[in-house]
Amino acid sequence: MGETSGNQELSESLRRSTAQSSRVFHARGFFISYFIITLSIEKGFSMMKLLAGVEQVNDEETKELNNSKTLITNNNNINNNNNKSSSDKEVTKPCLRKTTAHVRPKEPADSPIKGEITPEEEEKLRRLLPIEEAPEYLTHNPFILHGYRGYLTTKLCIESIFWWTNETINIWSHIFGWMLFLGLTAYDLCLLNIHAPFGDKIIVALLLVCFQACMILSSIYHTFSCRSERDYWCFLCYDLFGIALSLLAIYMSGVYYAFWCHKELQQFYLITVLLIFVIAMVLQIPSLEVNGNVKLLVFVGWAVYGVLPTLHWGIAMGGMENPIVNMLIPRVLGMYVISGCAFAIYMSKIPERFFPGSVDYIGSSHQWWHALVVLALYYWHNTGMLYVEYRMNHGCPTNMKL
Incomplete structure (x- = not known):
């Protein structure tokens, strides 16, 4: 009897232990998932603030933050000197640097290289x-x-440019991207010269020129970013301008093709998209001292606004029952998927986050970001050409109600 009672107590103890372990496991899984999602959202919001020019820094606060963290690290190293290896100390410095990496100081330092060098x-x-x-x-x-x-x-x-550094792939991926869009410009304009009206040639040329500008400005940034901290921030602004320019080209080409047969709506959406872009660029002028939240709001509004003409066009065309909507909406969604994957990889710093030092020269997140950006722009170009071909073969619909 005592043995049976003991077995029951043991079984009950094991059951409680298993249940507790299960709760701990699920709790850990929840907190890990929450941490990853929060980190991605926080980094994504920081990137939007940087693009909008919101990020600013107080020199004294930054120095105080760095000094305090350095002091804490030094004290820990002294107290645990016998237990810490040299590899632990090497990791400390880059981890601290992450706190102020992408925050622009008020007065970036100039190059320490002065005059002629031997x-x-x-x-x-x-x-x-x-x-x-x-x-x-x-x-x-x-x-x-x-x-x-x-x-x-x-x-x-x-x-x-011709060295093998951790920037080589970043530089050359967009040099090759520029060559790709330069070749497409010549090819498309020769092809459209046979069939398309002058307006189509202009919009295709502007689209590809903006894509080329994005590629070139990105390569210039990665090439000259090491000249000085001042030049780094200057060329980063050019790089971000190239990204904004490519977004403008994507919006304007999409509006132009979608409302090809309805010039009034086409002009309305083209003007509003261009106007928001101009306002966003003017707000970046330092002398205006515009509040950072206003800049951010304009950029967010610009991004969200693109949904409006897409929905307007899709509903007016009769939804997915219309062949052209059925063909193009999946391609628009495909563009968002490619761009979303690129942004997620860039923000999460995968795969180097899991293999530090293993993908320094090839295979890092920024290189994947570059490759997917080229793919997204090329994909959008092909989508536009499909729409042009469809309109040339089928003309304008007679039942479109706008």
Whole structure:
């Protein structure tokens, strides 16, 4: 009897232990999922603020933050000197740098390289650096540990295009993207010259020129970002302008093709999209000192506004029962999927987050971002050409109610 009672108590104890372990497991899973989602949202919002020009920094607060964190780290290193390895200390520095990486200081530093340099000094500048020795403003990704360029002259920046660094793929991916869209410009204009009216040629040319500008400005940014911190922020502005320009081209080409047969609505949407873009760009002028939240609101409004003409067109065309809607809506969704994947990879810093130092030169998140951006722009170009071909073969619908 006692043995049976003991077995029952043991079974009950095991059941409670299993239930508790299950609750702990689910709780951990919940908190891990919550952390990942929160991190992605926070980083995405920070990127939108950077694009809108919201990010600002107080020099004294930044110095105080860095000094306090450095002091805490140093104290921990002293107290645990016997238990910590040198590899732990190496990780500390890049982790701290992540706190202020993409926040623009009020007065970015100029290049420390002054005047003429000797061949010996130039040779030293060619040496690639680990993250601990690289200029701090370049180490915004703490999982890329090697292959950094130090401060370079203009000549060496251009020369570094042909080096094997952690920026090589970033530079060349968009150089090849520029070549792709340059070739498409020549091909499309020759093809459209046979059939299409002048307005179609203009919109296709503008679309591809904006895509080329995005590619070139991105490559320039990655090439000259190591010249100085001041130049880094300057060329980053050009890079972001190229992104905004490509978004404008996507909007305007989509509106132009969707309302091809309805010129009044076409002009209305084209003017409003262009007007929002101009307002967003004017608000970036530093001398205006526009509140950062206003800038952010304009950019968010611009992004959300694109849904309106899409819904207007889809409903007016009769929904998915219309062949042209059935053909193009999935392609529009495909564009969002590609762009969303690119943004998610860029923000989450995958795969280097899980393999620090293993994809420094090839395979990092920023390189995947570049490849997917080229794919998204090329995909949208092909979508536009499909619409042009459909309109040439079928003309304008007679039952479209707007």
